[in-house]
Amino acid sequence: MTNDDNSRTAARAGAQETANALAEREAAAKAARDNMARLRALRLAREAAEPQRSAPAKAKRSAAGGKTAAARTTSRKADDKPRPLSEWLAEQQSGGRRT
Template sequence: MTNDDNHRAGGAAEGDGGKTEREAATKAVLDNMARLRALRLAREAAMPQAGPSSKTKRTKTASPTAKRGGKKAEDDKPRPLSEWLADQQSSGRRT
């Protein structure tokens, strides 16, 4: 027998012992998850319902073109490609 065969035979020789240990560990994990879920739900139910949390609240920031020093567009329409290419060429960018 090789080492692999011994390893496989060792698992089979344990029989139900290894299986019950795995089942017990799985049951313990599932019980813990259920307990934690119940605690979280109880905590959320006890908290007053407020508006959106600070995590989901977004603040308005400058546009990406303003951060790069580009011109800020007056309207929300995108610039035509020809204008963008002309701007890139005038700023010294080469492709």
């Protein structure tokens, strides 16, 4: 057997391993797609079988409009212009935040 025969045999073996790996990958991908389709069908069947739910009732809002203190201080009116970054940084530093 010559070096040329050895390299051809190795090339064939490598190609066969590549084909086997590709077939395994395709089989795993097909199994995953089939499983997702099965689970989707089960979910859709379960959703179709359960009665239609009404929209959840909104929680009662407090006198402040249901906003927390932090939300009230950070909300802006529609016509307010954004503050410059320097003002925001100064406020953060005076409020105790370290950057």
